[in-house]
Amino acid sequence: MSELLVTGGQVLRPDMTVERADVLVSQDSGDIVAVDEPGALDGDDELDANDGLVIPGLVNAHTHVAMTLLRGLADDKPLNTWLQEDVWPVEAELTADDIRAGAELGLVEMIRSGTTALSDMYFEVEEIADAVDQAGMRAVLGFTAVTVGKDDEAARSDLQESLDVARKLEGAADGRVRTTFQPHSLTTVGEEYLSEFVPQALDDDLSIHLHANETRDEVTPIVDEHGQRPLAYADDIGLLDGDTYVAHGVYVDDSEIDLLAETGTGVAHCPASNMKLASGMAPVQDLLDAGVTVGIGTDGAASNNDLDMFDEMRDAAMIGKLAADDASAVDAGTVVEMATANGAALLGFDSGRIEAGANADLAVIDLDAPHLTPAHDLVSHLAYAVHGSDVCHTVCDGEVLMRDRTVEVFDEGAVRERASEHAAALVERAGD
Numbered sequence: 200m201s202e203l204l205v206t207g208g209q210v211l212r213p214d215m216t217v218e219r220a221d222v223l224v225s226q227d228s229g230d231i232v233a234v235d236e237p238g239a240l241d242g243d244d245e246l247d248a249n250d251g252l253v254i255p256g257l258v259n260a261h262t263h264v265a266m267t268l269l270r271g272l273a274d275d276k277p278l279n280t281w282l283q284e285d286v287w288p289v290e291a292e293l294t295a296d297d298i299r300a301g302a303e304l305g306l307v308e309m310i311r312s313g314t315t316a317l318s319d320m321y322f323e324v325e326e327i328a329d330a331v332d333q334a335g336m337r338a339v340l341g342f343t344a345v346t347v348g349k350d351d352e353a354a355r356s357d358l359q360e361s362l363d364v365a366r367k368l369e370g371a372a373d374g375r376v377r378t379t380f381q382p383h384s385l386t387t388v389g390e391e392y393l394s395e396f397v398p399q400a401l402d403d404d405l406s407i408h409l410h411a412n413e414t415r416d417e418v419t420p421i422v423d424e425h426g427q428r429p430l431a432y433a434d435d436i437g438l439l440d441g442d443t444y445v446a447h448g449v450y451v452d453d454s455e456i457d458l459l460a461e462t463g464t465g466v467a468h469c470p471a472s473n474m475k476l477a478s479g480m481a482p483v484q485d486l487l488d489a490g491v492t493v494g495i496g497t498d499g500a501a502s503n504n505d506l507d508m509f510d511e512m513r514d515a516a517m518i519g520k521l522a523a524d525d526a527s528a529v530d531a532g533t534v535v536e537m538a539t540a541n542g543a544a545l546l547g548f549d550s551g552r553i554e555a556g557a558n559a560d561l562a563v564i565d566l567d568a569p570h571l572t573p574a575h576d577l578v579s580h581l582a583y584a585v586h587g588s589d590v591c592h593t594v595c596d597g598e599v600l601m602r603d604r605t606v607e608v609f610d611e612g613a614v615r616e617r618a619s620e621h622a623a624a625l626v627e628r629a630g631d
């Protein structure tokens with residue numbers, strides 16, 4: 200039996216209070232064993248929190264991790280133009296090796312910034328699952344199906360693959376990988392295919408993750424074609440369910456917010472991506488007030504352009520206030536909860552809180568920095584002042600992924616070099 204003691208720090212508790220405490224985790228079960236006053240617990244190994252702040256590992260509720268290869272390739276364009284002119288031509292050239300290289304880079308970036316779990320939408324999912332296994336992180340993965348522009352055979356094959364991948368990889372990496380069925384969005388997958396495949400996913404108890412109501416262009420065609428709001432249309436097909444979460448949810452009206460709440464459908468809010476692509480402002484406080492579970496995601500690195508969840512918390516608080524026209528909306532404690540407990544709830548992991556019995560997924564923040572001085576309110580700092588680079592240790596499933604800012608699960612230099620080489624070759628192929 201091997202136990203790790205995270206000692207000498209302050210600990211963020213589930214009720215958003217902070218106290219001096221040690222945290223004992225079991226490396227066998229991967230759970231937190233106890234949280235107690237300093238000196239009361241013993242472990243076989245120690246991780247010195249050194250006056251830092253111990254927080255739950257952050258949960259990135261919506262990303263495309265391998266898109267790190269496209270970081271900074273094309274900026275300053277609206278969603279549709281950007282996808283059609285820049286992203287899709289390059290993605291068409293992606294090989295399994297490229298995706299592995301991009302995924303490893305993204306996972307290293309996440310570990311360095313205190314993220315321990317992610318929900319990913321992409322393809323070549325086995326490569327991503329292997330990378331997550333090596334990273335020691337938790338992830339919900341899936342193959343993203345698109346039918347628009349495809350013939351019937353290719354369209355059906357895409358959706359079948361999404362089902363097959365979800366069935367095959369569920370429980371991989373010793374249970375740290377879970378899966379979702381992933382129709383890309385309500386406008387990129389045809390109604391006949393949703394009607395046929397969604398019931399199969401539900402029969403298998405697969406959860407569902409899709410993009411919805413991200414831009415006005417995702418709302419108007421559905422209203423024109425089906426005479427109803429997108430989420431009402433989705434609900435009629437059976438897509439909205441207690442295990443479903445939609446990415447974005449920017450243009451949701453009151454009836455759709457009610458529908459999300461009634462069906463238990465969650466939302467992965469992606470504030471930086473929504474701002475960068477000028478998609479719009481999600482009504483996050485309204486969603487929260489209605490009882491919808493809202494997590495936070497970075498979306499892909501090409502529309503962010505990093506995977507730092509601390510940036511994302513700050514963005515979520517800021518844009519949430521603007522959207523509500525109320526400075527008290529989406530407050531500091533709320534965004535921290537969104538990036539931890541709410542994200543874990545969306546992904547279906549028993550993480551997101553420092554408490555005995557929960558998954559031992561945590562990060563330690565080095566508070567010894569000018570931008571974190573003075574320390575009136577550490578929850579405020581988490582939302583508004585901490586950067587990903589302030590994280591000094593990251594632990595997931597009881598294992599140390601980063602110690603003293605050194606990533607232990609990958610050779611970071613080699614990962615960066617390989618990703619740079621793959622990115623350069625990829626862009627060259629796409630330009631030919």
Ligand SMILES: [Zn+2]
Nearest residue numbers: 410446498499
């Ligand atoms: Zn996305």
